[in-house]
Amino acid sequence: MNRGTVRSYFIGDAQADRVVPPSGFTAQLTLFAAGAMAFLAVFALALSLASGRLAHRWASELARSATIRISAPQDQLSDQTAVALKILRQTPGVARARALSQKEQADLLSPWFGPGLDLTTLPVPQLIEVTEDETGYDAQGLRLRLAAEVPGAVLDDHTRWRKPLVEAASSLRRLGLISILLIGGAMAAMITLAANAALAANAQVIEVLRLVGARDVYIASAFVRRFTLRALIGAVAGTVLGVAGLLLLPAASDEGGFLTGLGLQGLDWLWPLLIPVLGALVAFGATWAAARRRLKELT
Numbered sequence: 001m002n003r004g005t006v007r008s009y010f011i012g013d014a015q016a017d018r019v020v021p022p023s024g025f026t027a028q029l030t031l032f033a034a035g036a037m038a039f040l041a042v043f044a045l046a047l048s049l050a051s052g053r054l055a056h057r058w059a060s061e062l063a064r065s066a067t068i069r070i071s072a073p074q075d076q077l078s079d080q081t082a083v084a085l086k087i088l089r090q091t092p093g094v095a096r097a098r099a100l101s102q103k104e105q106a107d108l109l110s111p112w113f114g115p116g117l118d119l120t121t122l123p124v125p126q127l128i129e130v131t132e133d134e135t136g137y138d139a140q141g142l143r144l145r146l147a148a149e150v151p152g153a154v155l156d157d158h159t160r161w162r163k164p165l166v167e168a169a170s171s172l173r174r175l176g177l178i179s180i181l182l183i184g185g186a187m188a189a190m191i192t193l194a195a196n197a198a199l200a201a202n203a204q205v206i207e208v209l210r211l212v213g214a215r216d217v218y219i220a221s222a223f224v225r226r227f228t229l230r231a232l233i234g235a236v237a238g239t240v241l242g243v244a245g246l247l248l249l250p251a252a253s254d255e256g257g258f259l260t261g262l263g264l265q266g267l268d269w270l271w272p273l274l275i276p277v278l279g280a281l282v283a284f285g286a287t288w289a290a291a292r293r294r295l296k297e298l299t
Contacts, residue, residue, distance in 0.1 A: 026194040033190035034234030037183045042242025048176025055169035068128040072152035081126050084150045093137030100127045188286040195290040220291035231283030235276040
C-alpha cells in the first residue's frame, strides 16, 4: 500500500463509515474476541517471563554451587569433614566452603521426617556446601583428591538434575511464546470472520457505492478503521483485566516456589502495554486482507 492508501485507512470519513454497522453481531464478536485474546495473552506473557527468570536463576545459582556428602562412621566423621574442608580451602576456584550444622541438615529432612529430628540417632552423612568463584574449579581433579584423602566423600556438582530443570523452565518459556502466537492467530481468524460477515451483510450498500464511483480502497478503509478501533478497545479492556488478575496472584516467595512467582516484576510490567497495540495491528491486517479479498469476490 502507498502512503495515500495507508492514510485513507486511518483518517475518518463519515460517509464511508456508514457502510459498517456500528453495533450488532460483528461489533460484539470483535470486541469479545479482542478482549478475551488480550486477557489470555497477558497470562501467556507472564508465564513466559516468569519461566525465563526461573531458568536464569537456576542456571546462575546452581551452576556455581556443589555439595560434598561424607558418609563415614560417627567417630571418623568429624576428622574426614575437617580434611575435606582443608582440601577445599586449598582448591583454586572454590570461593567458599562450609559444613552444614546439624540443625540445618535437620531442617532439610523435616519435610519428610517431621520437625524435631534427632540426627544423632540416624546414620546421616555430613554435608558440605561448596560455592565456586568466577573462574571455577577442576571438578574431576577435586574428586580424585577427595577419593585419595577422604574415602567417604562424594562430590555432587548438581549437573545431573540442574540441566533438566533449566531445560524444563526454558520449555515453559517457549510454550508461553507459542501460546501468544496462537492467541494472535485465533484473534485474526475471529476478526476475519466478523469482517466477512459485515461485508456480506452490506453487499447491496457496497454495490451502490461502486455505482456512484467509490473505489474499493475507499470502501475497505471504512471496515479497517471500524474493526481496528473495536479490536483496540477490546484489547485494552482485556489487558486491564489480565493485569488486575496478575496483581491478585501471591507474591514470589521461597516457600511457595515457582507457583508464587508467576506475576510480573520490575520493568516487565511495561510489556502488557504492547498487547493492545499488537491486537490493533492484527485486526488491521486481518480486516484489510478480508476486505480486499471479499470486495474482489463481489466484483
